[in-house]
Amino acid sequence: MTKTPRSALRELTLTRFRLFVREPSAVFWTFGFPILLSIALGIAFRNRPPEAVQVAIERGPGADAVALALQSPRVKAQIVDVQKARPELRTGKVSLVVAAHQPRTYRYDETRPEGRLARLLVDDLLQRSEGRRDPTPVADDRVTEIGARYIDFLIPGLLGFNLMSSGMWGLGYVIVEMRTKKLIKRMLATPMRRSDFLLSFVAVRALFVFVEVPVLFAFAWAAFGLRVAGSPVLLVAIALLGAIAFAGLGLLVASRARNTETVGGLMNLVILPMSVGSGVFFSTSNFPDSIQPLLRVLPLTALNDALRAVANDGAGIQEIRSQIALLATWALVSFAGALRMFRWS
């Protein structure tokens, strides 16, 4: 009869929060994993300086002069015996063979881009060393634009992927585990409101968005110089909507399953197709046109597109309203379905 009771929704949310932070593996998968993945992929697909073209010069009179003229960071030239030059060209070890005799001959495969590139580069260097002058002077302005690199493409995709898997595991798996341990039944024996129970899961997912988004983007900024072109508030708002939509899907897959094996299978059924087809690691435009309409309606596609539009292209809310509408629809439909089907005991 003492102390005013604390709000059940607040206590349930606090409980979910405590259980999450006390589970080291859950913390790792939510915060550590996307960072590790962005490090690994950032290194694997980093923008390299242009490679030097490989050129072979046939041994013979004039070969040394050609080798001297080709001394450039953009060309790597070697003098080789005539009979060894052809096999090197055939196997792709070199892109071009130069024979210094008259007339000077370039031997290369015209169907290979690197062959054509080597032909232009080598001829230009040799002609210039022999006195050619350009009629019009030109200047080169070499740029690698921030916002157009692979890492810039990847980070919003990783965020979307993470929002999906956290929602699916954080609700789907956890709820079914509580069901098998009869904890849901035990709570239903009290006056606890069912809506409070379900809302607490969504509330925790929503709260974590305010940590997940800044952590990942702060890391990407520090490590790769990534910048958010659009509004950071809009970015967080989209992430929030995505988190809620995937919380709804997590609830939906958990609504009937009686054991964690079943729900694990159902979650993979949802997660796997979207991690491939929704443009997490590579653009959805790699898929044929015939399946594009299908990919367009997936919630993760909409989430990734919206996140990239804001983070990379500086889009405003008007430009991504179709994605927002799609995500909201997914959220509504999945929550409505889950509430109708939910197995409480």
Place this chain on the structure above:
Amino acid sequence: MPSLAVSCRALVKRYDDGTVAVDGLDLDVRVGECFGLVGPNGAGKTTTVEILEGLLALTAGEVGILGMRWSTDERALRERIGVSLQQTHLPERLSVIEVLTLFRSFFAKGRDTDDVLRLVALEEKRGAWYGKLSGGQKQRLAVACALVGDPDLLFLDEPTTGLDPQSRLQLWDVVEAFKRAGRTVLLTTHYMDEAERLCDRVAVVDHGKVIALDSPRALIASLGGQDVIELTLEEGTLEATVVSRLPGVHGVRHVAGGFALAVDPLHIALPALVDHLRASGARLGRLATRHATLEDVFVALTGRGLRD
């Protein structure tokens, strides 16, 4: 306040697969008493209790709890009952006080969490994670969660199964204190000593029906003997019809390897039995006497043991 905490008429539960777990069960639990449902595993005790707790739908029959019905008064009822399920796995990484505070938050009115911890003797474990508790401590926390809403009616489904003797005694103290406060308890158990110690009245349940219902003392008295003589023979045999006519002997039955006699008074029956054995030339292997228990009642009613 109605005089009946629980009233249940012609209760039937048939599961989807066709098994009938409860088969026309009648039950009245009076306000302020501790009522026990005893019977072997699979008798339908847990199914009955979960229907009374409003956690399981009934197939047929009527159930009234504290003068209310689950179909119309669920929220009001939930505020007034406390439930401890047969098995509850609370989250491993929540502390004792966190679990209790969570359950307290579900009730509009209830008890102070620290008072309840003291009641179940878990103050020292206040900050310990549930996963680190012993079996007895876990069970006491489960009962604490049932008490924290300050219920009028407490359901305990096998509260001491698998516990060590000391933990059982501690839980019995908790139940008795609750009863002293004038509240009602309905518990299930297959420990006859627990039922005898805690329960004012006991219903013996078998195959989903109540086959006997009375105070433990009256049920034992219905055997016709307060004491039991158990004996085995090395030679010769015992004619049940003859022995049952001996003075003070009220019943004879075969048990594994020997006989069990319900007797009263013991000091008349025992000499008569020994004289009879000597006269018939039978040779005793072992002989022991003990007080009759609810277990004997169950065996007398069904012809089999509780754990058969």
